Amino acid sequence: MNSLTNRKKVLESKQMNFWERIYLPAIINGLSITMKHFFKKRTTVYYPEEKRSFSENFRGLHSLKRDENGAERCTACGLCALSCPAEAITMTAAERKPGEEHLYREEKYASVYEINMLRCIFCGFCEEACPKAAIYLDGDIAKAGYIRDEFIFGKDKLTEPVIK
């Protein structure tokens, strides 16, 4: 019967010849191959001590940015939470009091801003959605932990430190 594709390969099971049947040449060949690997340079990166550099568009942990005066840029518009496919972001908005202009750039700010890192898939949509350039995924790899609560990152962990 003609095959439908021309990729058909007829396999024939050959009888093993004498040298194949006594196994030993094959075994010696195998031993020499493994011995070559024994002396090869290892490609292992010793992770916690030694880190590979991230690529330029690597998406790591989020950070909430500040403007040039050190005020938080986020205005709690909620667009990031809306665009988040994993629904990882929650926030509470608050109104800026007089005298807090150096802390928050806009009149409305996020008093609570939490990302659940167990839900987050690091897609970066929040970064894209933000009209204020307030959130970037420019951090490190998310750390492992023992308790689920440890993975809910509040503003204390997310906000950029003030640059003096």
Added chain:
Amino acid sequence: MDIAFIIEKLILISAILGISLVIAMYTTLAERKFAGFFQDRVGPNRAGPWGLLQPLADGVKLFTKEEIIPTHASTFLFVLGPSLSMFTACITTAVIPWGQDLFLFGRQISLQVADINVGVLYVFGVVSLGVYGVMIGGWASNNKFSLLAAVRSASQNISYEIAMGLSIIALLMMTGTLSLREISEQQSGMNWNVFYQPLGFLIFMICSFAETNRTPFDLPECETELVGGHHTEYSSMKLGFYLFAEYINMFVSSAIMASLYFGGYNYPFMHLISNPNIAALIGVAVFFTKILLFIFFFIWVRWTVPRFRYDQLMKLGWKVLIPLAIVNIALTGTGILIFGK
């Protein structure tokens, strides 16, 4: 029987037991390290410098694990299994000559626990006892996988013991003695038996792999078919004993191969060293080097060759190795007749 003799033997026994345990301990590490090297990895390197404390960590872990004895298992036999494995693994070292005699405190101290004139037979007896550990453990577990593994290991050991014994017979025809010490002494210098008995050595080595349940013959603990094999139901240090006995067996069979075929403690130009003590100590070091090289070979083969299928294993044992061993006996006999050694 004087006190000094007893003390001397006690020290020797403890030293040998200690050394074989330590070597077995570090073989577990070497196995994992070398496995890593063969696969372009680095192996365990976190416990201590270069992972040197890993065996200790493993030991502590095994000791502190929960001890589980299945309800339907026969408790006595269940405990007897690993104990027997460990026991038989340890007692073989009694007849191995570790070196030439030392002369200390005006005494001639033999570096062999017991120089019995049937040393080779003793080794064979103990080796065939070794399978009972696996069999009893597998039987007592009351688990079909363990039982299958026990049956497998019993038939495997019996099949390969025959070829092993036959390959030894050719050697005994040449040496004319069953005492391991005399066999070692006959190979002084570079007069090693492996040069006269290459085929015999090959058969003996393959059979040793089978007897110690090492890859490519590790069918009793074939994970793909039998879960954990004979130690499926074991936990804690009882499991540890099974695993550990395998490494001691490896050490012992390396020692036996080295002393039967690779000249034991002999090394070239040995007679040039005038001080007998120094010559003997170098001999011990040489012997251990040979053993370690064999252990390395065991590991090397394990990470190269895949496991045999069970029918292939049986075919190799009965249809290839045994006829080959018989041919080897005939060849040796002809050789002795012609060259008169």
